[in-house]
Amino acid sequence: MKNITITDVAKHAKVSKSTISQFLNKRYEYMSEKTRKRIEESIRILDYKPNIVARSLKQKATFTIGVVIANILHNFSTQVIRAIENYYYEQGFHIIVCNADDNPEKEKNYIEMLRAKQVDGIIIFPTGDNLTLYKKMKEDEFPIVFMDRTIEELDIATVILDNKLAAKLAVDHFVEKGYTNISIITTSIIRNITPRIERIQGYKEALIAHGIPLNSSYIRNSEQAEIQASLSQMYQLKIPPQAILAANDIVLHEVLRFVKKQNLRIPEDIALISIDDVPFASFYTPTITAIKQPSVEMGRFSSELLLCQIKKERVKNDIYRMMPELVIRSSC
Structure with a gap:
């Protein structure tokens, strides 16, 4: 079968090759609606498939x-x-x-x-x-x-x-609800990954702004496989946290697993906010307060x-x- 070219489409639609090119590049402002429909019909009838390689060579893209x-x-x-x-x-x-x-x-x-x-x-x-x-x-x-x-x-x-603001919004809400022993948990910060570092900074600044002393035992970061052990250590403290800020969705999954294993109740035993509004947050029981990213x-x-x-x-x-x-x- 003969390969259908842009020339064939132009001839069938009774327009110039440049008009077909404009159509293929979605520059529809250069043609009438009638012309556009005629070209669409010609492409359909002829079963034309644009040559992507030729297009790339011509336009250097x-x-x-x-x-x-x-x-x-x-x-x-x-x-x-x-x-x-x-x-x-x-x-x-x-x-x-x-x-x-x-x-x-x-x-x-x-x-x-x-x-x-x-x-x-x-x-x-x-x-x-x-x-x-x-x-x-x-x-x-x-x-x-x-x-x-x-x-x-x-x-x-x-x-x-704005990661600092994200953490601040969470801490502010915890404090508004009466919580002062607030923990933040992130995945590993070994490579200084920006969101994790900034969320910890925002958490610290927000606590200081509320006059709440920083407790290094409440600030945890580790690889995903180690989060459960980190949570266990934290809940063996003399004064365990009342609230947890899960700094991303991976941490949230691990916190929820821990809560289930320990038969803890949310928010009665532990209040929880997640940075990242995961799809299940709105129908999990209880529904999960979140900091939503746009x-x-x-x-x-x-x-x-x-x-x-x-x-x-x-x-x-x-x-x-x-x-x-x-x-x-x-x-x-």
Whole structure:
């Protein structure tokens, strides 16, 4: 069978090849609704499939975006990926998603692979341990946006939650409910991962603002496999905490497992707030108070920043902090 070309479609629709090109690039403002429908009908009748390779060569773009996720297990990560994918689908782009598992070597390999595939830009949840690679991308003027984590000395556009405010909202709500012995639990901070460090800082600052002494025994960070043991140690203290701030959704799962094993009641025995509003929070018994991240807005905004760079438009390489929201339910 003969390969149907853009010339065949133009001839069938009785328009120029440039009009077909404008249609394929979704520049519909250059044509009437009647012309657009005629082209759609011609494409359907002829079963035309655009030659992506030829399009890429002509426009010097692959219309593909890379996304390197630090840890795809986080609910926040999957929501952001969905928002990025939706945005670029509307723009006629594809995305390639890579999960680095918070492993700098995996991250490095994925970034190098994506660049070898000549993607047009990359959104990265950086591990922070590939500074030379990030700097090289910056020097090459390669389109890049950081998500969720900052590396301030590199001057790369970054979209991140206001993590200190997120922790403050939680502590303020605990105090309002009468709790003073408040714990925060995060996953490991060995690599100084921005959200974890900033949430602990925000927690400390909020307690100090309320005149509540800091208790280092209530501040815990560990790998996921060790969170249960850390909780057990904390509840063997002479004065165990009255309330727990789970600094992310992975910690929340471990806290709920611990509560069930120990036959504790929420909020009677322990009040609980989670940073990240997981899907089950609204129907778990009791429903879980959460600090919600604007994950869809963050994914879309990071996509807009990257597309501006791809189009050679001016972008401020600022750290864009998005506002958290307290969602009050029954766990506190």
